[in-house]
Amino acid sequence: MIAMTAGIRPRDELARDAGLAVASGRGGIAVDDALRTTDPAIYAIGECASHKGVVYGLVAPGFRMAETLAAIFAGRPSRFRGYTPAVRLRFAGIEVWSLGDHAPPGTRVRWRGNGSHRQITLWGRRVIAAVAVGPWEEIGFAQNSIRHGYPLSPEQVHQFYRTGTFSRRTTRSPVSQWPESAIVCNCLEITQGALSSARAEGCSSVEALAARTGASTICGSCRPLLAELIDDTSSAAASKGRAGLVLAAAVAVALVLAIAGGAPLPPATSVQKIVA
Ligand SMILES: Cc1cc2nc3c(=O)[nH]c(=O)nc-3n(C[C@H](O)[C@H](O)[C@H](O)COP(=O)(O)OP(=O)(O)OC[C@H]3O[C@@H](n4cnc5c(N)ncnc54)[C@H](O)[C@@H]3O)c2cc1C
Ligand code: FES
Structure with missing residues (x-):
């Protein structure tokens, strides 16, 4: 097997031409914790940005940056603190x-x-x-x-x-028994709790979970875990339904036996009148 590791290099030439500061070495548009460049009116997020000298070559940190910036634009205090x-x-x-x-x-x-x-x-x-x-x-x-x-x-x-x-x-352990904070979709950092909530709200297929949460839409390697969650919760729901049916059947049988074994019920007076 030959492994080739090419790495990534941000396309920051537009920023360089505009006079924005870029990180040394690999480059990338230099941003602070508010994702602001050296021009206070310009922000940068994603793979073109260099935060504390780090250019992330992954989708998840880009989404965290986007959330941070959306919060800042909406007037809420928010900072990007880096990404593990x-x-x-x-x-x-x-x-x-x-x-x-x-x-x-x-x-x-x-x-x-x-x-x-x-x-x-x-x-x-x-x-x-x-x-x-x-x-x-x-x-x-x-x-x-x-x-x-x-x-x-x-x-x-x-x-x-x-x-x-x-x-x-x-x-x-099965995905359905993982802690709510456990990450199922690594690319987008989607937790077991978020997927279980989507499942409880009616997402009954992998496609529906993907559409609601975004899980499995990047590299797709978490797809089997989503399928497992759907199967687990479907069979749990089915066995829950089965338990209800068994209980109802048992009550019905008990009632029939009680009626059959007890004293005959007196016919209603209206019926006596008709028979008479
Ligand atoms: C082969 C491969 C596999 C990968 N697999 C994974 C994976 O499994 N999981 C994962 O998390 N990440 C993966 N990545 C990394 C992931 O794709 C990137 O981290 C992510 O796409 C970065 O998103 P972005 O929006 O910042 O940049 P991009 O997706 O690169 O988007 C930047 C866009 O800007 C455009 N652009 C550039 N310069 C200009 C300009 N001057 N004017 C106008 N437009 C311009 C580009 O054409 C491009 O469309 C993979 C990357 C590659 C190449
Ligand atoms: S782990 Fe990559 S899409 Fe979920």
């Missing part, structure tokens, strides 16, 4: 992940086995970065740990070193 990189790609059927900032030294813990390579970087007990090639059921856990700064216990670190997993579970 999370890249998920699929090459020739192999999943490749890179999460967090790999620049700080930290302590690297690696595991290899079953056709997978996993590495976490620890700063104290916190995971600050992770990289993985091949399937990793707990990648969502790793991503949440990086994003929220959850510390790992010494047992979890040891477990990861020995087995490549943080817990003794060998299979991941």
